[in-house]
Amino acid sequence: MADILSIGANAAQLYKSALATVGNNIANLNTDGYTRQVANSIENTPTAKGSSYIGSGARLVSVTRAFNEFTESNLRDSGSELSAQDPLIQYADRIVDVLGAQNSGLADAFSKFFSSASNLSSDPASTTLRNVFIRDADGLAVRFRELASQLSGIQQETDDALSLQLTSFNELGKQLFSVNEQLKKRATVDVQPPSLLDQRDRIMREMSKIAKIHVTESESGTVSIRLDNAGGTLFVDALNVATLSANFDTDTQGGVEILSDFNGAVGTTSSVTGGELGGILNFRSQILSPAIENLDALAVSTATEINAIQTNGIDATGTRGTNLFDPNVDTLGASGFSLLITEASKIAAAGLARVTANTENAGNAKLDYSDIVSGSAVPDFTLNYSDAAGYTINGAAVTPDASGSFIFGGITFKVSGTPADGDSFSVSQNTNAVGDNKSILAMSRLQNKQVL
Known part of the structure; x- marks a missing residue:
């Protein structure tokens, strides 16, 4: 039979545990990933005395986390979406700076080229104007190659960033698998150490910053992770953890495939969305790849249109014109845009x-x-x-x-x-056509034509 002294002693011990829990919460106020803990108590079994029951106090049964899975899931998803915006904005700004700069973009180079062509059309026999035209034609070629090089540099940066993020994601997966191994030692989540569950959730939050994940929790607190959603690629379960890697230089949009190796089974996954990885992949497929393709297409159409006019004209020596720009731009893209003619007399300003x-x-x-x-x-x-x-x-x-x-x-x-x-x-x-301007005039008028 409990007496007032034993009840008081139990109560003092209960309050001591509760105060220790509160103190622990205060001490870990700024600890990353820490979840507030709650001391849970229940009433002791009362003692029957005749037709009445006399209370015997209370006791501590557990210290659990003040945790809500729905809130935690929303926190992970929100963090994943937010993290995806950072690389998208950062790299998109770089593209704008590269292609849209007034002095280093294509607009200025095209303006100088067409202005030189127009000036030459007014006096096609002028050696000085022909040399200026060659200078500005070379300037246009150089600008195409510079832009192609800068876009290639950004692509390489995103290659490195993808590889780095995949390495971090794989390492977090291994850490989570290790936590799962410890969680399997206890039957239910209620008896798991709060610090171990905090570690588990902290790892999953970090993972969601890299890529969106879908979490399924077992009765013991172990988790299975799939990429993106419930139907996504399995990454972690109770028995295995996958390894993600990147396969670059493919024909897929964005020039990269994400591969998953799960217990020896290797396959391509399209489930990587959200987070830093999703943001980089979106940038590559939606912004970088179209920018490179459009620059290459503009280089091809520019060289093709100008070469067609140049080869259908007569140069200052009375010879049919040859290509002004390297036609291999068809296969090399903007990086292969180069000037072939360096002699003023070889500009086919006259009509054929x-x-x-x-x-x-x-x-x-x-x-x-x-x-x-x-x-x-x-x-x-x-x-x-x-x-x-x-x-x-x-x-x-x-x-x-x-x-x-x-x-x-x-x-x-x-x-x-x-x-x-x-x-x-x-x-x-057209013979003795040194003063004729039909060809160079047609070239200058390309400025008003929708080449691309």
């Missing part, structure tokens, strides 16, 4: 053909040409018009399409305006 309207033409029609099939020689011919036969060349009928265009000798010609009966135009190879 010469079109001359008969001075006695009565109509307002005009004849011009544009596309010339590579290797085609300009044929000498006369285009005649009569009300009875329409357009003819050497007696053969020529029928322009709705836009006024027709192809002859591998060259696309276009008639505009309205001819009068008896009008004619002569076409011949």
